[in-house]
Amino acid sequence: MPPVEEVDIAAVRYKPPTLQAPHLTGFSLRAFLWLMESSLLGPLITSVLKSQNNMPQADPEPEVVLVDEDRDLVERVHEALQCLPQYDPSIRWTTEENPPFLYWKIRDFAHAYRSGITTPSAVAEYVIAGVEEWNNKKPPMPMLIYFNADDLKKQAEASTKRFQQGNPISILDGVFVAIKDDIDCFPYPTKGATTFFDQIHTVEKDAVCVARLRKCGVIFIGKANMHELGLGVTGNNPNYGTARNPHSVDRYTGGSSSGPAALVSSGLCSAAIGTDGGGSVRIPSALCGIVGFKTTYGRTDMTGVLCDSGTVEVASPLVSSVEDAILSPLCVPNLLSPENSNILGSVKIGKYTEWFNDVSDHEISSTCDNALKLLCSAFGCQIEEITLPELEEMRTAHVVSIGSESFCDLNPHYKAGRKTEFTLDTRTSLALFGSFTATDYVASQSIRRRIMHYHMEAFKKVDVIATPTTGITAPKIPPSALKSGESNYVVSAYLMRFIIAGNLLGLPAITVPVGHDKQGLPIGLQLIGRPWGEASLLRVASAVEELCLKKRKRPSAFYDILKA
Template sequence: MTVLEAAAALRRKQLSSVELTVQCLARIEKHNPDLNAFITITASTALAEARKADEELTLGLDRGLLHGIPLAHKDLFCTHGVRTTSGSKVFSSYIPNFDAAVVERLREAGAIMVGKTGMHEHAYGITSNNPHFGAVRNPWDPQRIPGGSSGGSAVAVATGMALMATGTDTGGSIRVPAAYCGITGLKPTFGRVSKFGALPLGFSLDHVGPMTRDVRDAAAMLQAMAGYDRRDQTSADQPVPDFMPPLGEISLQGLRIGLPQNFFFEKLDPQVDNAVHFMAYTAQDLGAELIDIRVPDGHQLNVLAQVTLLAEAASVHEPYIRKQRSSYGDDVRTLVDMGRVLPATDYLQAQRLRKRILGVYLDLLKQVDCFLVPAVPIAAPLIGQNEIAIDGQMEDTRLATTRLVRGFNALGLPVLSMPAGFSRDGMPLGCQIVGRPWDEALLLQIGAALEDRTGHVKRLPPGFPPA
């Protein structure tokens, strides 16, 4: 069941928020022992909040589409009185006395928190194979990773343990798990959603966004999450438009969709290539014009993003790693160490270059309305698989998984990640639609048009029937 379907059922009195919440909690109880999507389950407070939501609706107080809808928060968003671990041993007993901005906003919108989701340690990785809380598993094949760092959020949504979830994306951490788990994830424009109360990783790269079953749900969630917040120094005072795409068939007549002829379609599993091109031809069938473009060297942009993240994450973790070195998992400790020895000049040159490349991308986005590219070059790899063969060549799994997503964090552009199809063995494949700053509404409209036409979103992980 999607958020919009549940919202309609609540208003038709076919379902109550308590019933919906009980259904989600039952799914968590049944499947979490195998999939490990949640670190903390807040069943009793969820039921109390659901009862209140039902009472409010009965009294005519309607907070909007998210009213009474079960939600999961990634376990790096501070939640008042509820443990917030960031998937780490360092924060394993941290209980904040305040709520993160998105926790506040989603609660004000009536959403019901059912728990806090598992993630890659400190959000610094893409496997969600966590040394302290165990591996989060992909519901399409539990031997495979769900992606990360927001892996638990993606699994919760894919399996109906929650109808929506929050995520953060510093180098693909919303878009990768969305692609590997067959759901929708949106990395909004940098500054669109407040990061206040989200435990940081990379100051200038961290983005907060929605993770949902489908595109219209992502629009509903973003509507509640977006907006200026003076408590976040990088929050942008931009108008918040209506993000919701229309219902019914959406024409893409007059839209120019850029298909990069370099970098993004190189070194791919041919199944991914075919799936994303199928999405492009579907857009063309809906009226869009496909335009071949060339983008700046993606490898170079990835290097700038990696240098920026290494330095910023080392700065964030400096006080903790000095005192609690053994509390870090091997992979995260190595990355923090690398950042600690990186020269400050490299970081500053990366900032200069980043701005220069953003200018080139903004010029390209005057020629086209958006780009359509793959999200990940492969389907989800196996848990513990450090290298993967792509088109006959071996590649580091982490670098391969982030290759097509990381650069957009350095540019701050909005990106929608959505299902593009399935591999022969039934694993989800994902694509990204990349737009101009603050143009999330257009991305959501294009995404909804493609989703309506392809119907990929209707396919669910085996063993997880619709609620």
Template structure:
């Protein structure tokens, strides 16, 4: 199979009439779980046969043709950094420089619209209430509920959902004593009328890719947000500090925010945005003025139809309706564009993650026995370790091309729109519970629309689709702000 020869990025047509061929991911790897995973691991770890199997897998999945052996004219781009551009924005609040995190939180809260309902007003039983940071803050300030009460309800919920009946262990580590201690201190501050900020007493979970001493702490923000019906916000690379982030994927890994609502994501962002650089070096912090009665005008949304439509019918239909609503309510225009080499970017991203994971974990893995590593992880490490330095360098050349393509599109469009996942969450089968599961076909469909944000360091947000007015309450639901 002849390797691909890429023409210079500047010669690629990005318009709707482009002749660039869209390659829908055609992953050639069977789903394996249970005993089959173990057998597959044993084969991959055999010195000669394993290398042959890995070569066939990479060849069949076009890694050799599109990435490793390809001829790419652009130089490699090893980091996804972006220089700050002072572009005028509509309906934003420019925060003052050198504010403390609590002061920035207050600025963010002042940008939010006034609530139209009382804090603990009842919601229809079939539609669970998504309590916001401001809801908790109002309840704490009024004395209706205290942080200690919420903390105790939270700990009871964690214990119940982690038990044998539900077996939903959401947290790998937490200290009930520490949580109660912090809640007691927060309760005292509210009683004295001196809370730290609107986020005082708010429960915050930290994903296990971040070193959160003294807790022993995987990544991804927008995809789990989409699968769970919440908001996922990944700011531009560099806007949040990487201090404490485990160096597993140092050129694609970056922090982000999972929140119940857009306003909570904005408040949380204001609290943790990196303001450590000197004021003359760091970009301005503009917060969305959500309380404004004026709608943002003249927004242009770029849509690559072949890519956008490469999703299940239910997802595609909902996302199309959302675009129609944006046009009907705000007059936002959708522009047809072509984003070339989507599949090539996915493969380059995969090679980059795999290569960096292998390099960063090597000294730790050498000290572990194979039996201490999960079966599915051993498969991934076997594949990752097979990537050559040429494959990694070519992946960074493809990153450079994609950065050029996206910057060109952003010259005429404000946002690139797409679904977040190609399929909805699929049921985890019983045979995957003990030995793990390898399902690269569904995996590729899930990550189909998330690559550019990570690989290119672009800001991206996942929001709930607007197809349904009411949502059924989940089978497992805990109301932490309920009245006793």
């Protein structure tokens, strides 16, 4: 490839990805895995797969520096609260007979507790009943891997006591939050949704991101289900059962943060914390009709997260509204700084139309396009056509990067007699990842630097880049996949079509629900920002959410834990 400075952007034409891989479940998946893991045929198969799917051929990458906390955590949350419009309980606590569907927000819980409408202990009882009902459905639809009703009641009692004494810790006190099972949350074990990782990984204290939330008074409802070790984007998990989409229980939630998305979408908690290394927060959020916010790489300390050594993964919130993302201690930027004061009318939104329209059904791109038109009409934002070269190279560079980094973490256990304890699709992924060489990885980092150059050139013209979040809506769950897992790289590629820049380049990105398809399945619009540009991203996302609010639909499986 020519040097990035010599690439003629005007001459670039979008090339739809041509991913070639078999769709496998059951016996065919087992047979294919046996061939991939064999010393004789395995290298040949992986070589063919890599050749067919344009793995990169072989400039160092700028270092990413963690951002230190600049003030007290509770103070930061309070500062974020001051940036929100004044709370009006009459809007939320309406007496209308058939009000439009709205999720309860964090400030609704705070109002209910402070005004004596209910208590954290009372709400906890409804959460417990909802979780148990969901787990006892046939087939079971487990959103949580670890759930302790007694511990939940104990946390709720402590929060209730603080409110009774007039001394809540913060606006987040008494808010119910789920933690994905690859993040340490003491005293629960961390398995990464495997059957054995708790024997290797001991939990002695909270992950840093969990400790932040605990300091603010949140109530943890347990460890949420996920795609095993985060190595998939459907949410399939034969080990504990597959979490189901609250909008249609015969469909996937998306993954890998499947349980967190299902819990927030179903109303059983206000927020959840997941991890996003390849869309694992944004994909399930979009498919389940909620907000998922991946922050800039380095904004969140990853200490205490199972796979915390990579260069693509960030712990991030899944919430029911943009407002609640603003209040999350994981992503609160300095919202009051001068550079964050520009008005919406001056915002320029980048759109690469050919890429934007590369979806499985035109309904997805048209719904997202209509949301952008509403934004421009209401606030005067401008759409600017942009071109982003080498998107297919970006995809393969991400596969090699996340695959190599995951394999480095897992290889000692994979080779120490634990291989057969992983699920079949995890083993299939690891067999491919293990074939990547040091040369592949270095070549991918060279491509990463090129792709960053193209994006930063685009950000000289625009403030945010808009895409659909996913190229398809929630896919159906094949019955055979529930027991043995599933390998379907074509579906995964559609789910990840617009996701990669947020991870490979570390850019902040947020998905906002903007409508539904003909089957009633949610569609999300993704907004991608400059590094550390969370404040601008949240401003635009909030406007999009407000304009599309009436298009949101109540999930078929929903628990109204506050009004109950």
